[in-house]
Amino acid sequence: MVILALALPAWAGIAVVGWVRARRGDAPAPGQGGRRKPTPAKVAALVAGLAAVGGAAVHAYGLSYLPFLFPEDACYFNAGTKRMPDSSDALPVSLVCAGEEIVPWWVNPALLVFAVTVVGATVASVVLAVRARRARRRDAV
Numbered sequence: 001m002v003i004l005a006l007a008l009p010a011w012a013g014i015a016v017v018g019w020v021r022a023r024r025g026d027a028p029a030p031g032q033g034g035r036r037k038p039t040p041a042k043v044a045a046l047v048a049g050l051a052a053v054g055g056a057a058v059h060a061y062g063l064s065y066l067p068f069l070f071p072e073d074a075c076y077f078n079a080g081t082k083r084m085p086d087s088s089d090a091l092p093v094s095l096v097c098a099g100e101e102i103v104p105w106w107v108n109p110a111l112l113v114f115a116v117t118v119v120g121a122t123v124a125s126v127v128l129a130v131r132a133r134r135a136r137r138r139d140a141v
Contacts, residue, residue: 015048015122041128048121055114062093062107078102 038046066088067074075097076082086096093111095102 009052011118011122012049012052015045015052015118015125039128039132041125041132044121044125044128048118048125051114051117051121055111055118058107058110058114059093062103062111063090065095065103066090066093067095075102 065074065078067085071088072082072084074088074095075085078095079097079100079102081098083098086099088095091111092108093103094108
């Protein structure tokens with residue numbers, strides 16, 4: 001839970017910073033109309049942001065199965081038994097009623113894929129932005 005509450009928003013923030021930095025060098029020169037092709041750093045930052053949004057959506061979907069105010073109703077609505085859940089966790093997303101897992105099997109692997117994509121794309125965005133900045137400095141000298 002701490003990972004989703006603190007680490008993923010931090011990675012998303014880093015991705016946004018990388019996107020903003022990449023965008024600064026993306027403006028067309030005066031007198032040139034149209035849009036320039038986005039830099040690789042900007043594309044990587046956009047991928048990281050989209051993966052963070054996708055991961056948040058999948059996690060919210062998985063959390064919709066968990067009991068909040070009335071735990072006995074979670075098993076009734078999802079498994080058809082009026083009893084308290086055997087166990088429930090927010091990460092990995094899990095709700096067990098009468099020995100049966102209620103949360104769909106694909107939720108936790110999807111969260112892992114989105115998290116790895118966010119981390120990888122963020123690191124790639126920062127590395128690409130730093131390389132582009134160093135290349136611009138080298139060309140200016």
